[in-house]
Amino acid sequence: MNNLFKIAIRNLLRYKRRTLLTVSLITIGVVFVLVFVSVSGSFKAMMIGQITDSMLGHVQIHRRGYVASIDNLPLNMNLKPQAFKKLEVILNSQRAVDAFSPRIKFGGMFSNFVETTNIRLNGVYPDREFKTAPLLTSRIIEGKKTLEKGEILIPVLLSRGMGVKLNDPVVIVTTNQDGSVNGKQFRVSGILESATGPGGRDGYIHIEDAREILRMPEMEVSEIAIRLKDFSKLNQYASQLSHLLATELNKQGKPIFEIHTWEKLSPFYNIARMIDVMTFFIKLMLIAIVLISIMNVMIMAVYERIREIGTIAAIGTPPGKILALFVIEGFSLGVLGAVSGGVLGGIILYFLNVAKISFNFGQQQGLILTANVRAADLLAISVTVIVVSVIASLQPAFKASRLEPIEALRHV
Amino acid sequence: MKEKSSMGLVIAEKLSKDYLTGEVVVRALHGVSFTIEPASFVSFIGPSGSGKTTLLNLIGCLDKPTAGQLTVAGADVASLSRKDSAAFRGANLGFIFQDFNLLPVLTVYENVEYPLLMVQNIPAEQRTERVHQLLEAVGMMEQRNKYPDQISGGQKQRVAIARALVTHPQLVLADEPTANLDSQTAYTVIDLMKKMRDELKTTFIFSTHDQKIVGEAEIIYQLTDGALVVNRNGGGKNHE
Numbered sequence: 001m002n003n004l005f006k007i008a009i010r011n012l013l014r015y016k017r018r019t020l021l022t023v024s025l026i027t028i029g030v031v032f033v034l035v036f037v038s039v040s041g042s043f044k045a046m047m048i049g050q051i052t053d054s055m056l057g058h059v060q061i062h063r064r065g066y067v068a069s070i071d072n073l074p075l076n077m078n079l080k081p082q083a084f085k086k087l088e089v090i091l092n093s094q095r096a097v098d099a100f101s102p103r104i105k106f107g108g109m110f111s112n113f114v115e116t117t118n119i120r121l122n123g124v125y126p127d128r129e130f131k132t133a134p135l136l137t138s139r140i141i142e143g144k145k146t147l148e149k150g151e152i153l154i155p156v157l158l159s160r161g162m163g164v165k166l167n168d169p170v171v172i173v174t175t176n177q178d179g180s181v182n183g184k185q186f187r188v189s190g191i192l193e194s195a196t197g198p199g200g201r202d203g204y205i206h207i208e209d210a211r212e213i214l215r216m217p218e219m220e221v222s223e224i225a226i227r228l229k230d231f232s233k234l235n236q237y238a239s240q241l242s243h244l245l246a247t248e249l250n251k252q253g254k255p256i257f258e259i260h261t262w263e264k265l266s267p268f269y270n271i272a273r274m275i276d277v278m279t280f281f282i283k284l285m286l287i288a289i290v291l292i293s294i295m296n297v298m299i300m301a302v303y304e305r306i307r308e309i310g311t312i313a314a315i316g317t318p319p320g321k322i323l324a325l326f327v328i329e330g331f332s333l334g335v336l337g338a339v340s341g342g343v344l345g346g347i348i349l350y351f352l353n354v355a356k357i358s359f360n361f362g363q364q365q366g367l368i369l370t371a372n373v374r375a376a377d378l379l380a381i382s383v384t385v386i387v388v389s390v391i392a393s394l395q396p397a398f399k400a401s402r403l404e405p406i407e408a409l410r411h412v
Numbered sequence: 413m414k415e416k417s418s419m420g421l422v423i424a425e426k427l428s429k430d431y432l433t434g435e436v437v438v439r440a441l442h443g444v445s446f447t448i449e450p451a452s453f454v455s456f457i458g459p460s461g462s463g464k465t466t467l468l469n470l471i472g473c474l475d476k477p478t479a480g481q482l483t484v485a486g487a488d489v490a491s492l493s494r495k496d497s498a499a500f501r502g503a504n505l506g507f508i509f510q511d512f513n514l515l516p517v518l519t520v521y522e523n524v525e526y527p528l529l530m531v532q533n534i535p536a537e538q539r540t541e542r543v544h545q546l547l548e549a550v551g552m553m554e555q556r557n558k559y560p561d562q563i564s565g566g567q568k569q570r571v572a573i574a575r576a577l578v579t580h581p582q583l584v585l586a587d588e589p590t591a592n593l594d595s596q597t598a599y600t601v602i603d604l605m606k607k608m609r610d611e612l613k614t615t616f617i618f619s620t621h622d623q624k625i626v627g628e629a630e631i632i633y634q635l636t637d638g639a640l641v642v643n644r645n646g647g648g649k650n651h652e
Contacts (some may be wrong), residue, residue, distance in 0.1 A: 003529050010517035195583065311513040314474060315575075316502020316531040406474040409509070 004321065008328040022281050022297045023336045026385060029289040030341020033381055036282050038371040039347055040275045046367065047196075047268055047288035054135035055199045057101065057225030059238055061087060061245070064258045066222065067265070070198070073105045073120065075177040078220040083256050084247065087224060088145060092392045096237045098229045099131035104210040105222040108174030109155070110203075112164050119158065119170065121201045123210020132162050132227045136204075139163065142166055143190030151189035153204040159191045172205070176214045184213045189378070198265060234261055286381070287388050290337070294392035302326060302396045310408025330384060330393025338382040349373055413449055416569035419613050420447035420483075422471055427480035428465050429638075438549055440466040441638045443480070448631075450582065451613040453606055455629030457620055462635040463617035471506055471528065472585045473497040485582050502578060506576030506614070508586035509604075512568040512577070514590035514611040521547065521556040524574045532579055549611070550604060561622040566597035572602060577608055602628045 012019045060321040062070075079087065082104065091100050109116050122129075126147040130137055130187035137145040140153065143166050147153060152172070154164060154168050164170060164245040166188055186205065194201050211219065228237055228242040238261045245257045302309070309322060349371050357369045429441040441463045448454055456464045469475040470482055475487045482489055485504045490502055501507075514523045524543045528534040536543070547553045550570040555563055563571070567590060576584045586605070592599035602618075602625050609616050618629070626632060634641045 006576075007517060014517055132514050239628075307511075307513065308515060311507075311509065312515070312526075312530070314472070314501065314507050314580075315499065315527050316498050316505070316523075318498055318502075321530055409474075409513075 004324050004328050005332070008266050008332055009327055010327060011305075012329055012332060015179060015301075018297060019299070019333065019336075022333055023340060025293045026290055026334065026337025026389075027341040029286040030381060031345040031383060033282055033286045034341065034345030034373065034378065035348055036369070037279055037381070038345075038373045039352070039369065039379050040279060041374065041377065042273050042371045043369060044272050046175060046369070048262070048272065050135065050195065050367075051266050051268055052133075052227075052262045053232075054133055054139055054195050055202075056265055057132045057230060058228045058234055059093075059226040059261050060265060061224045061241075061257050061259050062222070063227070064255055067260060072221070073107050073224075075106060075214065075220075078104070079224075079257075081218040081220060081249075082272055084219060084221050084224075087245075088259065090244065091224070091226065094241070096228055096233065097232065098227045099128060100206065100224050100226045101125065101128040101132035102219075102221040102224050103129070104207055104214065104216075104220070105202075106174055106210065106214060108172050108213075110158065110172045111173065112162050112168060115159065115162050117162065119154070119172070120199075121152075121210070122199070122204050123207040125207050127206075128189065129225075130203070134227075139193040139195060140190040141193045142271065144187070145190070145203060147189060149207060149209055151188060151206070152186035153190045153192050154188055155194055155201045155203060157201060158187075164181050164188055166232075168371050172213060174213055176216075178215075180215070182211065182213050192256070198270065214262075218263050259278055270301065283381075283384070290334065290385050290388045291392045294333055294347050294389045295396065296317060298326060298330050298393040298396035301329065302400045305400075306403065306408045306411040309403050310405045310411065311314055312405065313405035314409060317358070318402040323397045326397030326400050329391050330389045330397070333393075334386040336391025337389075338385040338405045341385070342378055342382060346373060347402055417640070419486075419541055421450045421485060422446075422617070423481070424471075425439065425481040425482040425588055427482055428478050429463075429470060429480045431636060435612065439490075439638055440483045441470075441477075444638075444640045445480075446633060446640060448617065450615055451609065452615055452631055453540040453609050453629055454615070454617045454631045454633065455620060455623055455626060457506070458635035459621060463619075463638040466585050466638075467618065467635065468585050468619055469519065471583075472507065473501050480574075498577075501578065502527065504582050505583040505616060506571050506579065506584035507643060508576050508584060508589045508618075509646070510588040510591045511610075512560070512565070512572045512592075514571055516560050519557050520552055520558055520571050522564065523560070523571055524578050527579045542578055543574075546578050549608065550574045552619060563591050564597075569593060569601050573604060576616060578613050580612070581614060583615045583617065588620055589618055590620065590622055595624055598622065598625055598630070618646070638643075 063077050063079045063083070066074070069077065091097055101124055105120070107118065107120050110119035142158065153171065158164065168188045169185055170188060171183050171185050173181060175181050192203070215402060229235060242259045245259060246255055248256045251257050270296055313322060359367055359369060420508050425445050427441055429450070433440045444467065451612040456467060466475070470477055471484055473484065473492060476490050487500060489497065491498070515526065517587055518526060521543060524546060525539060528539045528542065532612065534635060543552070547556055550573055552567060552570050555567060560568055590601055593601060605616050606628065608614060
């Protein structure tokens with residue numbers, strides 16, 4: 001085997017320029033794919049992280065039918081106290097759950113005593129909310145990173161638009177489920193950076209304040225956001241949980257709860273899917289590049305060395321070894337291309353990270369792109385290139401092994 | 413070496429070979445019969461197109477006869493499969509070509525070693541010993557690390573002789589081994605082949621149309637238009 005490698009490598013070195021060109025072509029392909037996969041993959045992971053960790057959480061549970069009319073923030077679709085308690089018991093016993101946060105979502109009027117506008121609010125338990133959406137605190141660009149009763153976190157657009165500053169007194173006026181109007185004064189404790197996606201421009205108050213303003217005698221919540229310990233097991237856990245919750249029925253015998261992963265709640269999921277499709281096609285192009293370039297160079301190699309093949313066949317070299325000789329040449333080209341592409345791609349990504357390229361995504365500005373090469377991606381790309389190289393050299397190698405020595409020797 | 417002195421090493425009986433060129437059947441050999449004894453030094457002579465190469469290809473298991481019987485080293489070579497004939501060639505035959513046909517990517521040493529590695533799988537120690545022995549015998553030890561494009565034609569043919577003999581074959585076939593050499597070098601190469609025959613008792617069969625070196629053979633078969641016309645004993649100075 002070592003000798004086959006030795007001869008194959010020397011044959012590759014014999015046509016240095018051609019080998020270099022082929023390897024360069026594969027290298028360029030690998031670099032493109034690696035950089036694209038890493039950048040788009042990191043972008044996707046980062047955006048998913050932003051969306052789930054600053055607002056949505058990984059999974060949300062609502063009363064059945066709530067999500068269909070989520071834009072109205074209907075108070076009459078809240079989870080009833082009994083259902084909420086039941087759900088808390090279930091979620092507390094789940095090992096996969098890292099944290100969960102009940103929210104009361106409602107719309108109201110926001111006034112600074114001079115002007116009035118609309119606002120969407122989340123009533124939350126601050127500690128539980130910050131655990132479930134850990135990036136929420138990083139969105140607080142002004143003020144303290146906590147939330148007490150009587151305090152409100154307002155979106156930056158509202159603060160700018162109405163000239164509301166930190167510690168300013170504001171009033172929230174809202175209508176409760178029965179239609180009566182109520183108001184409460186708050187102090188602005190923090191300004192929230194906007195985020196892309198549903199709920200990205202919501203304000204936050206303490207859940208007890210929400211109950212008070214909505215005149216809610218018992219705790220009714222609009223949704224429960226859940227953060228999982230292992231995000232990669234999202235779908236597996238979601239189906240497990242929905243199975244579990246399907247047994248909870250109302251008086252009409254219909255399921256009480258509905259469960260959604262972030263994918264169903266955020267339009268970014270379609271962009272993420274699009275990135276996956278693009279990645280797939282880029283990989284397909286790499287396969288085509290490797291296949292055609294290796295096949296081309298190996299067909300040439302066999303054609304140029306027909307007399308040599310005739311000689312070694314006449315001497316008695318078994319056809320299998322002749323086949324192996326050419327397949328190893330293709331394999332070596334693939335390995336060289338994969339390795340140099342991997343190294344060069346790594347260097348380019350390193351400089352991309354050093355350059356701290358920032359981009360804007362919707363309202364979020366200056367997000368810094370950190371492109372990480374995942375070992376699995378690198379391995380998958382390398383293995384693909386090598387396997388395709390071997391496949392591409394099989395046909396020419398097979399032809400070489402089937403050459404009749406007498407005809408090959410006669411070839412000029 | 414597996415010598416079979418009781419019978420001929422190569423026995424041809426009414427051997428014929430037809431080729432189809434386009435729609436015309438060309439008879440390259442017809443009804444050729446002969447026997448070659450082990451350790452002999454034989455030459456097939458004749459003008460180009462007389463069937464020398466065809467005959468050598470048949471003996472060398474590179475081609476199959478259209479009719480007749482051909483036994484080489486006790487095997488009916490016409491019945492061998494593609495794979496078996498490769499194995500048979502590797503075990504029993506050595507080849508020397510007109511254009512030397514050394515592998516350009518391998519050094520002199522590696523070219524001689526090639527059949528032991530790729531064809532016969534001989535252990536390293538034995539391999540080194542055999543290669544050294546043959547490189548000494550053909551006088552190419554000093555050039556062992558050179559590549560074929562760094563040595564002369566005569567030297568290349570010496571390396572080719574060493575490569576043909578390294579597997580200890582019973583029979584070495586050489587098709588026009590001196591055609592690309594000047595006459596002085598041609599004599600040296602033929603002498604070397606004869607010397608190797610004497611030392612190793614390997615049978616040598618070579619074809620030539622070069623009248624000057626024909627006399628070096630001990631048994632000469634004349635081929636004319638695909639038929640064996642005369643056979644006569646030639647030089648054989650070194651042969652008892």
